Amino acid sequence: MQIRHLQRVLAPEPAPRDTPGGHPLRSIVRRLARVEREGSRVTVIASATTVRDGLRREELTLGSPARGEFRAVLLSPEHARPGPGVLVLGGKNARLEQLTGEAAPDHPDRNTAERLARAGLTTLAFDHGVLGGVPSERLGGRDEGAVLAHAFTLTGRCLLGALVGDALGVLAVLRAHPLVDGERVGLLGHSMGAAVALHTALLAERPLPVCAASHLGTYPALFGRLFTGFEGAVLPGILEYADLPDLYAALAPAPLQLQYGTDDPFLDPADTRAAAETVRRGYRTAGVPEPEVLELPMGHGTHVAHAARFLTRALAAPAADPAPVPAQRIRFDATERRAVLDRVDTALASGVLTQGPLVARFEELAGDWTGTAGVAVSSGSAALEIALRILDVAGGTVLMPVNTFFATAAAAVRAGARVRFVDIEPEGLGMDPAALRAALDREPGARAVVPVHIGGIVPPSLDEVLALCAERGVPVLEDAAHAFGSTLRGRPAGSLGRFGAFSFFPTKVALSGEGGLVTGAAPEDLEAVRRWRDHGKSAAGSTLHDRPGGNWRLSELHAAVGTVDLERFAATLAARRALARRYDALLDGVPGLRPHPVPGESGSNYYKYLAHLDESVDREVLKKRLRDRHGVHLAGEVYDHLLCDQPYFGAAAGPDGDFPRARRFARHHIALPLFPSLTEEEQERVVSALRGELS
Numbered sequence: 001m002q003i004r005h006l007q008r009v010l011a012p013e014p015a016p017r018d019t020p021g022g023h024p025l026r027s028i029v030r031r032l033a034r035v036e037r038e039g040s041r042v043t044v045i046a047s048a049t050t051v052r053d054g055l056r057r058e059e060l061t062l063g064s065p066a067r068g069e070f071r072a073v074l075l076s077p078e079h080a081r082p083g084p085g086v087l088v089l090g091g092k093n094a095r096l097e098q099l100t101g102e103a104a105p106d107h108p109d110r111n112t113a114e115r116l117a118r119a120g121l122t123t124l125a126f127d128h129g130v131l132g133g134v135p136s137e138r139l140g141g142r143d144e145g146a147v148l149a150h151a152f153t154l155t156g157r158c159l160l161g162a163l164v165g166d167a168l169g170v171l172a173v174l175r176a177h178p179l180v181d182g183e184r185v186g187l188l189g190h191s192m193g194a195a196v197a198l199h200t201a202l203l204a205e206r207p208l209p210v211c212a213a214s215h216l217g218t219y220p221a222l223f224g225r226l227f228t229g230f231e232g233a234v235l236p237g238i239l240e241y242a243d244l245p246d247l248y249a250a251l252a253p254a255p256l257q258l259q260y261g262t263d264d265p266f267l268d269p270a271d272t273r274a275a276a277e278t279v280r281r282g283y284r285t286a287g288v289p290e291p292e293v294l295e296l297p298m299g300h301g302t303h304v305a306h307a308a309r310f311l312t313r314a315l316a317a318p319a320a321d322p323a324p325v326p327a328q329r330i331r332f333d334a335t336e337r338r339a340v341l342d343r344v345d346t347a348l349a350s351g352v353l354t355q356g357p358l359v360a361r362f363e364e365l366a367g368d369w370t371g372t373a374g375v376a377v378s379s380g381s382a383a384l385e386i387a388l389r390i391l392d393v394a395g396g397t398v399l400m401p402v403n404t405f406f407a408t409a410a411a412a413v414r415a416g417a418r419v420r421f422v423d424i425e426p427e428g429l430g431m432d433p434a435a436l437r438a439a440l441d442r443e444p445g446a447r448a449v450v451p452v453h454i455g456g457i458v459p460p461s462l463d464e465v466l467a468l469c470a471e472r473g474v475p476v477l478e479d480a481a482h483a484f485g486s487t488l489r490g491r492p493a494g495s496l497g498r499f500g501a502f503s504f505f506p507t508k509v510a511l512s513g514e515g516g517l518v519t520g521a522a523p524e525d526l527e528a529v530r531r532w533r534d535h536g537k538s539a540a541g542s543t544l545h546d547r548p549g550g551n552w553r554l555s556e557l558h559a560a561v562g563t564v565d566l567e568r569f570a571a572t573l574a575a576r577r578a579l580a581r582r583y584d585a586l587l588d589g590v591p592g593l594r595p596h597p598v599p600g601e602s603g604s605n606y607y608k609y610l611a612h613l614d615e616s617v618d619r620e621v622l623k624k625r626l627r628d629r630h631g632v633h634l635a636g637e638v639y640d641h642l643l644c645d646q647p648y649f650g651a652a653a654g655p656d657g658d659f660p661r662a663r664r665f666a667r668h669h670i671a672l673p674l675f676p677s678l679t680e681e682e683q684e685r686v687v688s689a690l691r692g693e694l695s
């Protein structure tokens with residue numbers, strides 16, 4: 001009985017370690033479930049086999065340190081050869097004899113293990129031990145499962161975790177069975193058993209197909225509105241991180257079938273439908289086939305025929321294809337997420353929700369990487385616009401490279417300027433000094449020059465650009481949105497011009513969700529940024545406004561994310577650089593493409609890992625094939641359209657030429673996926689996919 005488990009667990013144990021690379025929710029589930037590895041090790045103590053009525057029936061006595069001895073039954077077709085196996089997890093009130101068809105089922109389709117075996121699958125079902133441990137006279141009408149769940153809570157553990165521990169142990173027995181191909185096992189669960197199946201699959205080492213019946217909805221509905229939730233089917237504290245549909249979605253890419261009945265008195269069909277949609281969306285986001293969701297005219301049951309069809313198909317093919325390599329993956333581990341939540345909590349408790357101590361800390365942390373002090377603002381675009389307004393570009397001209405993000409130019413337009421575009425130089429992808437000189441000759445009254453550090457490279461040519469601008473008396477604003485942490489001959493991006501502008505949008509190398517930073521060496525410039533970002537107040541706290549400022553402030557809540565991200569930035573940068581070096585080595589000898597060599601003086605943060613394609617390669621076709629045939633998603637280009645070709649600027653581009661070098665680069669480069677959590681295996685898949693398609 002699970003009661004014995006409870007007695008044992010009063011002795012503390014070290015927490016099991018995380019498996020690297022899994023969905024972030026898995027580490028949460030592992031922590032909250034507190035499954036004990038040692039306690040869950042299950043051995044076969046005795047077995048006896050009979051054949052009856054076309055089924056081979058193996059009665060097993062299993063034992064584990066947590067549970068002691070308990071019963072299980074393995075069923076297979078009489079003449080079965082090694083094949084797929086399914087662990088069958090019954091509901092709270094399901095007895096083993098009913099699951100296996102020895103006793104008449106007292107609930108629709110309760111004999112699931114028997115019927116799946118008749119459909120050709122080897123099944124293993126075991127006694128979950130939730131009921132029958134306490135004499136009924138002592139229960140006095142109370143639900144035994146609830147009593148047991150509460151008793152577990154007293155020890156800081158949970159009944160669901162104990163059930164999952166058993167299931168993981170029994171799963172290993174199933175895998176090792178001579179009639180089972182250990183690579184092809186799946187889970188079927190009903191009600192509480194579906195919760196066990198879900199959490200077991202989340203903690204399993206590789207994706208397992210799961211069929212979950214009559215257990216779908218949101219926890220707030222099940223526990224707060226319907227009052228039908230069972231505490232033995234939920235991890236205490238889980239809602240702090242995820243709702244039930246999020247947990248199902250975290251099973252991606254494992255094949256998943258969700259069944260629910262429209263007449264199930266424990267579920268609310270509308271809530272269940274919405275939950276199913278959340279799961280579907282999660283699978284879509286992960287870029288894998290959607291789960292099968294079956295809304296059926298049944299009560300609180302299992303549709304065994306649908307389950308058998310699904311499991312037979314899911315377990316037929318050898319292991320599923322590996323998950324796709326995404327263009328980008330943002331990851332905060334459990335400790336980092338906890339740190340963000342703690343900071344948000346502190347902000348909420350203090351009532352200071354914007355421009356408070358977290359924003360100050362964010363500015364301080366950013367300063368370690370930008371060389372000069374900075375003022376946090378609401379976005380990279382706001383940073384650019386504020387700097388341009390301080391430079392008083394209204395009515396004048398601003399010069400910038402023709403291959404930058406639209407936001408660079410739009411900020412200048414909003415600040416009242418006319419923009420003129422300049423071609424790039426091919427080595428550092430910066431503004432071409434000769435082209436800039438010609439543009440300055442054409443625009444003698446230019447109010448600002450905005451170089452952009454494309455892909456994280458601060459180009460050596462920037463020194464010439466700076467000298468030229470100094471000579472002409474034109475201030476320089478670095479659009480360093482790509483270049484947080486990058487350097488040129490040891491000098492940080494953002495410290496080279498009069499102003500630097502950074503973005504902390506989620507796709508950038510450092511992020512706060514939404515956020516930006518203006519850097520500058522002159523204290524009066526930074527003070528002006530503070531005035532502009534706060535509605536143009538003439539002084540802090542004043543109600544007098546002396547310029548048309550805006551709401552360009554950063555909130556404390558964004559700074560909570562941003563500070564946590566900046567605290568790990570040294571590791572982020574080191575990881576990006578190591579991955580880039582590894583791509584350099586792996587791509588050596590791949591035909592049809594040439595990695596862009598980063599100039600030796602430039603310390604790139606590898607915002608983008610850029611490569612040039614041979615002119616004969618059709619980039620769109622290549623990207624589609626990488627996606628469709630290899631599950632490899634390339635990152636976005638920087639950029640595929642020149643600004644002069646954007647609908648907004650098309651007509652206004654002026655007589656600036658046709659930008660041959662920028663055009664050539666825009667047309668023929670790609671950016672490989674590169675983010676700190678990219679694994680070596682994923683990198684190898686990217687490169688072998690490229691090699692396969694380009695050879």
Ligand SMILES: *Cc1c(COP(=O)(O)O)cnc(C)c1O
Pocket residue numbers: 379380381382404405407408452479481482502503504505515516
């Ligand atoms: C991202 C980006 C911006 C804009 O930053 P937001 O934070 O999205 O406003 C500006 N310039 C460049 C080059 C960028 O990549």
